[in-house]
Amino acid sequence: MTHRIDVQHHILPPDYVRLAGDDRIGPLMVSGRTPAWSPEISLEAMDRHGIATAVVSISAPGLWFGDDSQARELARACNEYSAALAARFPGRFGFFASLPLPDVDGSLAEIAHALDVLGADGICLMTNYGGRYLGDAAFAPVLDELERRGTIAFCHPCVGPAPLVPPGIPAATLEFPFDTTRAIASLLFSGGFARHRNVKWIFSHAGGAVPFLAQRISRLERRPDLAAGVPDGVMAELRRLYFDVALSANPLAFGPMLQVIPPEQVLFASDYPFAPEETMAGTVRGLQGLGLSPEVLAGIERDNALRLMPGLRAATKGPDSAAKE
Numbered sequence: 576m577t578h579r580i581d582v583q584h585h586i587l588p589p590d591y592v593r594l595a596g597d598d599r600i601g602p603l604m605v606s607g608r609t610p611a612w613s614p615e616i617s618l619e620a621m622d623r624h625g626i627a628t629a630v631v632s633i634s635a636p637g638l639w640f641g642d643d644s645q646a647r648e649l650a651r652a653c654n655e656y657s658a659a660l661a662a663r664f665p666g667r668f669g670f671f672a673s674l675p676l677p678d679v680d681g682s683l684a685e686i687a688h689a690l691d692v693l694g695a696d697g698i699c700l701m702t703n704y705g706g707r708y709l710g711d712a713a714f715a716p717v718l719d720e721l722e723r724r725g726t727i728a729f730c731h732p733c734v735g736p737a738p739l740v741p742p743g744i745p746a747a748t749l750e751f752p753f754d755t756t757r758a759i760a761s762l763l764f765s766g767g768f769a770r771h772r773n774v775k776w777i778f779s780h781a782g783g784a785v786p787f788l789a790q791r792i793s794r795l796e797r798r799p800d801l802a803a804g805v806p807d808g809v810m811a812e813l814r815r816l817y818f819d820v821a822l823s824a825n826p827l828a829f830g831p832m833l834q835v836i837p838p839e840q841v842l843f844a845s846d847y848p849f850a851p852e853e854t855m856a857g858t859v860r861g862l863q864g865l866g867l868s869p870e871v872l873a874g875i876e877r878d879n880a881l882r883l884m885p886g887l888r889a890a891t892k893g894p895d896s897a898a899k900e
Contacts, residue, residue, distance in 0.1 A: 577627045579859075580880040580887060583731070583821045583844035584778055585790035587612040588656040591633060594649055598645065603746045603849075610848040611855060614660055624859050626845070630669040630880075633655055634849055635733035635751070638673055639704065646675035650685050654805035658693040664825045669887055671699035671729045674717070677707065682717050691723060697727025697775070698883050702796040706736030709769055709882035710765030711757050722771040727883060729756060729777045747849065755783030759816075760792060766804035768812045775883055776816050777842065781823035786831035789813060790846045810835075818873065818881070822854065824861030838871045842880050 585765040657670035672689030674682040689695040732751035793809040821844035
């Protein structure tokens with residue numbers, strides 16, 4: 576039954592792998608090496624696990640390696656690769672376009688090209704760029720443009736400016752969820768969420784450590800300088816967010832997440848190929864083992880994503896239509 580929509584499914588275009596290099600990508604992964612990838616590899620895994628459509632994106636370490644011009648060229652190449660992928664395999668791929676941040680001018684140009692010319696389904700942001708988090712005033716023009724357009728901002732973690740995890744532990748295990756938490760806190764208390772409520776914010780991996788820390792974070796409302804950024808309160812801002820279930824389809828992560836956001840804002844995701852196919856299979860099984868109602872499960876696996884990205888509807892098949900084939 577092929578009906579699921581995977582909102583965190585990564586690609587590794589040849590130009591990207593060449594410029595980023597295994598020395599940047601590999602250490603972030605649990606495996607310690609850059610995963611093998613091609614469109615055909617993704618499609619085979621998707622078919623084995625009932626994924627109709629994958630909305631693809633570039634993962635950490637992102638696109639900027641110290642040179643604005645190179646980052647602009649790489650963003651354009653990756654986004655055009657993604658658009659060509661969607662055209663080559665109709666119905667199987669959507670994409671979140673990458674930006675050459677921290678280059679703001681280049682990013683504004685790329686937003687226009689990606690959304691107006693290439694037809695991207697949204698924009699992919701890293702949680703920080705050179706140690707500056709998404710609530711940083713320097714990035715306000717980019718967030719303002721996303722707000723004006725009412726687009727999706729899919730936020731993927733990367734390594735923070737000074738990782739504090741013990742040596743030898745891959746960044747994906749601890750640093751990534753911590754950096755998602757830092758980015759959300761940055762957007763909360765800078766007023767980024769409050770000023771950009773027309774943006775549809777998606778955060779990876781069940782929101783990092785935010786569900787566990789939500790009440791603790793809310794205590795900061797006692798400080799007038801921080802409370803100014805969350806005029807409706809921390810919990811009200813958090814309840815507007817979307818979280819995906821990559822690496823999180825288990826009771827320890829899922830239960831706390833549903834204390835923060837409603838199930839209608841939970842999205843299926845695999846994190847493939849950075850998380851291996853066995854993890855994709857585990858996410859499918861994990862969701863089915865959580866005791867969710869059929870309606871809630873169908874929402875997480877497909878319908879919630881279609882409400883966010885109705886353009887995918889014509890390209891995807893629901894459980895009923897798939898069962899008839």
